[in-house]
Amino acid sequence: MNMCLIFIKKEMVEYYRDKKLFIMFIVFALVGLISPLIAKLTPIILESVSTNGAIIKIPTPTEMDSWAQFFKNIGQMGMLTLILVFSSQMSHELERGTLINLFSKGLSRKAVVMAKFFVGVIIWMTSCIVAFIMTFIYTGYFFDNTIRLDILLFALSLPFLFGVLLLSIELLGGIITGSTIGSLSFVGVSILLQLLLSIKSDWVTYFPIYLVTNPLDLLKGTSIDVFHTSILITIILTVILIPSAVIIMNNKQIV
16 A cells, blocks of 8 residues: 555656646646636627628627536547646556566556556546636636536536546556557547447437537536436446456566
8 A cells, every 4th residue: 555655646746747737737727717718708809800891799698608618628628638648657657667666666566557547537637626616716707607506516527527538548558558659549549439429319428428528518407317328338438447457457568
């Protein structure tokens, strides 16, 4: 247990030194800041554009527009940042051979996998919370916070769960291939498959990617029940992928 805690501390220090922790928090703080700003300023910008005398009726922006921007930014810029920041979490260790010394001191391979996953989830969760708080504050400033907080938090949990799944896929991909490109390929293929299969509208709610493309529906009154299947499948896949990563790591030859 002590070795595992030491490894977790090592991971956090490395993310700090590599500026990856800084990148995550800055990007997500920007996501939180620009979401309500875009919602507020877009009508003003459109009205200032020359339209040759034509009158454009632009609806007054509301808090719903702010949260629409938030979930759009989390699903695009946020997910891309997450994928890139954690794409080398295993490949660098395997390429540099830094784990061999730690294994000789009693650190188990299972502890390495679990520690990396734990650190990734904590950083991802903290980043999401930072973005959410920023958006909540500025939405209240520019508009009004009338949407129930529990609904907003549940909506936030949907892309968060999808991000956790991506972390587990990257971890498994990094262990199997031993490269950053391999890790990114695993994530890319998994997302592409979901997008292709979800073209059939009857299947869309079964895929984890539904969690990141439709959280705004909750704010519009869609029942939480609609997301139960995709939530369950996302959790099951994550629970399968992490033990699989441990098993493969235990049997992987590290030189």
